[in-house]
Amino acid sequence: MKAGITCCDPRGNVMSNLQASGTTTTPNVAVGPAGRALAQPMDPALLDALQQHLTMERRASAFYFANALWFGERELRGFSKFFHGESQSESTHAASFADYLVARGQTVQLEEIGAPRQSWESFEEVMAASFLLEADVTASLQQLYSLAERSSDTRTTVFLDPIMEGQIQSEHEFAHLLGRVRFAGEQAAALLILDAELAEGNNNPYYLGERFSNG
């Protein structure tokens, strides 16, 4: 702010700390559980849901890592590569939620995630379980979004916006892959064609519009 410009803070009390008043009082700064400065307290139900969502992302990462191994053991390297990438992106999502909680002055609670399932009867079964997991993650994000709106926590809705968009795209991709695996059935030749596509990084449906890339 330029010297001489009068502050315009609607609350009228915070900005007054920035003006010479002849006193040396230190402004009061609220802190979170880790002792970091806290700009806006977080609704306890929202905080709990964010912590649980972080755990869900870590579980998803472990689940997809197990799937990468399962397909690798069956010589389907494209599927294995695809799930390895998915595992890494879920881990990145978990890290983003951790970063956000720290930025909001909160302490991240890491919970037990347990061993993921590693035994499947068919390729379709793995893909169906993966699609349902994506749908669960979306439902959890929707719940976070409504909790944030209910407590007027705009910081959180802004944080969630791009995550929600990416998640909807993920669901779309998993529905597409499940459809193609169903189409292939248990025919080795068809599954090898899908595997070759995934090895090339072709896992998205065809997009008619410009919003998402077909590359």
Ligand SMILES: [Fe+2]
């Ligand atoms: Fe995720």
